[in-house]
Amino acid sequence: MGVTPIRPGQLAGVPLGRRPAEPIIEIDHVSQVFKTSSRRDHTALSDISLSVEEGAFVSILGPSGCGKSTLLYIVGGFVSPTGGTAKMKGKPITGPGTDRGPVFQEFALFPWKSVLGNVMYGPLQQGIKPSKAEARARALIAMVGLTGFEKFYPKELSGGMKQRVALARTLAYGPEVLLMDEPFGALDAHTRTRLQNDLLEIWERDRKTVLFVTHSVEEAVFLSDKVVMMSRSPGRIREVIDIDLPRPRRREELLLDPRYQKYIVEIERMFDASGDNELPS
Amino acid sequence: MNALLKPLAPVLACCGLLAAWQLASLGLKNDSFPTALDSLRAIPPILTDKESLINILASLRRMAIGFALALSFAIPLGLLMGRSRSMAAFFNPLLMLIYPVPKAALMPIIMLWLGVGDISKTLVIFLGVSLPVIYHSFEGAKAVEEKMLWSGAAMGLSPGERLLRIVLPAALPEILTGCRTGIVLALITMVTSEMIARQSGAGNILFNALDMGQYDTVFAMIIIIGAMGICLDAAFEVIRRWLVRWSEPQFDMPLSFS
Ligand SMILES: Nc1ncnc2c1ncn2[C@@H]1O[C@H](COP(=O)(O)OP(=O)(O)OP(=O)(O)O)[C@@H](O)[C@H]1O
Ligand SMILES: [Mg+2]
Numbered sequence: 001m002g003v004t005p006i007r008p009g010q011l012a013g014v015p016l017g018r019r020p021a022e023p024i025i026e027i028d029h030v031s032q033v034f035k036t037s038s039r040r041d042h043t044a045l046s047d048i049s050l051s052v053e054e055g056a057f058v059s060i061l062g063p064s065g066c067g068k069s070t071l072l073y074i075v076g077g078f079v080s081p082t083g084g085t086a087k088m089k090g091k092p093i094t095g096p097g098t099d100r101g102p103v104f105q106e107f108a109l110f111p112w113k114s115v116l117g118n119v120m121y122g123p124l125q126q127g128i129k130p131s132k133a134e135a136r137a138r139a140l141i142a143m144v145g146l147t148g149f150e151k152f153y154p155k156e157l158s159g160g161m162k163q164r165v166a167l168a169r170t171l172a173y174g175p176e177v178l179l180m181d182e183p184f185g186a187l188d189a190h191t192r193t194r195l196q197n198d199l200l201e202i203w204e205r206d207r208k209t210v211l212f213v214t215h216s217v218e219e220a221v222f223l224s225d226k227v228v229m230m231s232r233s234p235g236r237i238r239e240v241i242d243i244d245l246p247r248p249r250r251r252e253e254l255l256l257d258p259r260y261q262k263y264i265v266e267i268e269r270m271f272d273a274s275g276d277n278e279l280p281s
Numbered sequence: 282m283n284a285l286l287k288p289l290a291p292v293l294a295c296c297g298l299l300a301a302w303q304l305a306s307l308g309l310k311n312d313s314f315p316t317a318l319d320s321l322r323a324i325p326p327i328l329t330d331k332e333s334l335i336n337i338l339a340s341l342r343r344m345a346i347g348f349a350l351a352l353s354f355a356i357p358l359g360l361l362m363g364r365s366r367s368m369a370a371f372f373n374p375l376l377m378l379i380y381p382v383p384k385a386a387l388m389p390i391i392m393l394w395l396g397v398g399d400i401s402k403t404l405v406i407f408l409g410v411s412l413p414v415i416y417h418s419f420e421g422a423k424a425v426e427e428k429m430l431w432s433g434a435a436m437g438l439s440p441g442e443r444l445l446r447i448v449l450p451a452a453l454p455e456i457l458t459g460c461r462t463g464i465v466l467a468l469i470t471m472v473t474s475e476m477i478a479r480q481s482g483a484g485n486i487l488f489n490a491l492d493m494g495q496y497d498t499v500f501a502m503i504i505i506i507g508a509m510g511i512c513l514d515a516a517f518e519v520i521r522r523w524l525v526r527w528s529e530p531q532f533d534m535p536l537s538f539s
Contacts, residue, residue: 076431076435077434078431078434095434096431096434096435097435097437098435098436098437100435101435102431102432102435104428104431104432106426106428108426108428108429108431108432109429110429110432110447110450110451111451111527111528111529112450112451112453112525112527112528113527114527121436122436122437125436125437125438126436126437153526153527154527155527155528155529169432170435173436173437175435
């Protein structure tokens with residue numbers, strides 16, 4: 001593909017589905033207490049410990065309000081935890097950095113920039129020559145299937161298209177870790193499926209570490225190596241489940257695969273068993 | 282039919298107004314209320330008189346300088362206030378005090394300190410324009426989506442760069458709304474300042490004519506000043522639309538002559 005590989009050959013020779021177990025992100029006894037207006041403190045996250053291996057696709061699954069976004073913001077360095085530490089490659093996270101690329105559910109595109117301008121923004125900021133930045137942006141726009149929309153402003157795009165631009169914009173500056181917060185939450189079922197397939201294809205191509213927040217059990221199982229199940233009040237990790245399904249994954253094959261079905265049923269049952277029944281799928 | 286009528290509407294409104302004026306003035310037969318035609322006829326002599334033109338240009342120059350100074354001061358201040366709690370806490374009470382004071386009412390004091398020249402008048406225009414621009418810049422900066430700033434931070438933008446390259450463009454539609462109010466206020470304070478410090482300017486021509494009982498000139502000047510306002514506003518609106526062509530239509534302002 002025309003895309004400049006950001007870390008060329010880095011994972012060459014590693015067999016699909018089995019990667020070296022080197023933690024890139026370590027979350028160590030992290031807790032987050034918010035002061036609320038009703039003077040009672042609210043514990044959003046309580047004693048979260050999690051380590052994410054380099055190149056792994058990890059989904060965070062849990063009921064609304066269990067602190068999934070908060071956890072992602074802490075890893076992104078946008079919020080600092082009230083307790084514990086989060087580390088990236090062994091160094092404590094003290095703020096945002098280009099090594100961690102967020103894709104927000106709200107898209108957060110720059111409305112005054114065209115699609116091309118949005119995707120070029122990161123590379124230009126890194127001091128890459130405009131002609132090179134543009135070439136990289138155009139390749140990424142093509143990769144997310146938006147060729148022909150380079151000159152469009154965000155207001156002229158549909159929700160699914162904005163989400164693709166947001167993904168391309170983050171990929172453009174080459175973060176080592178993608179932090180995706182319910183990126184497909186607001187999309188219709190069809191677009192959602194298509195974007196899941198696209199994301200998987202992109203990920204299987206250059207194996208970035210992904211932390212992926214979702215409400216959907218199916219989505220989590222389909223995409224991930226590992227599913228982190230959280231429970232609410234206070235937000236804790238209930239269970240971490242390894243998803244041992246072959247890659248590259250294809251939806252048509254997985255839907256017929258009893259192991260895939262079993263994971264979904266198992267996880268849904270675990271949620272039903274707990275009090276946390278509020279799990280919209 | 283509608284498509285034909287739309288561009289003609291302002292022209293028709295003007296003609297209607299002039300006709301009503303003409304009839305009212307003919308009916309009242311009052312010396313201090315010249316007819317529309319007499320007033321219109323008094324316009325060309327003003328616009329061809331060198332002295333008058335110098336006066337009008339001086340007014341416009343003061344207005345432009347006052348306006349430009351106000352923008353270069355008010356936009357950064359408003360943006361900083363919108364993004365920094367302590368800046369807002371410090372400046373808000375101050376602005377709340379100044380806000381309701383008619384800026385022209387400060388003119389006598391300013392004249393006392395700075396004389397009746399350009400500096401005083403430009404300062405009053407500056408004050409008049411600054412407040413709405415600060416207010417709108419503040420509101421615009423406050424409303425900038427946090428995730429947009431986070432996205433910028435993740436790309437490596439420093440706090441200063443985020444203010445200049447994310448907050449400023451994101452707040453631009455709101456800022457320009459403030460600027461448009463600012464233009465009208467600049468015109469108003471310009472005329473009032475010249476009314477108080479009579480020495481030069483469009484306002485000076487108007488009030489001199491009034492003193493001398495040349496009522497057609499008075500009305501002609503009112504038309505000229507009004508036309509200046511309409512033209513400035515229309516020109517600004519064209520620039521504004523171009524600058525925020527990317528924004529959602531909620532910022533479209535239907536009240537416009539352009
Ligand atoms: N800035 C804040 N101030 C106070 N409380 C907050 C703040 N941000 C989040 N919370 C609280 O923390 C808890 C977790 O919020 P968070 O947004 O992380 O949940 P979530 O799991 O992402 O939910 P959802 O799936 O609905 O997006 C919620 O109960 C919320 O009320
Ligand atoms: Mg959330």
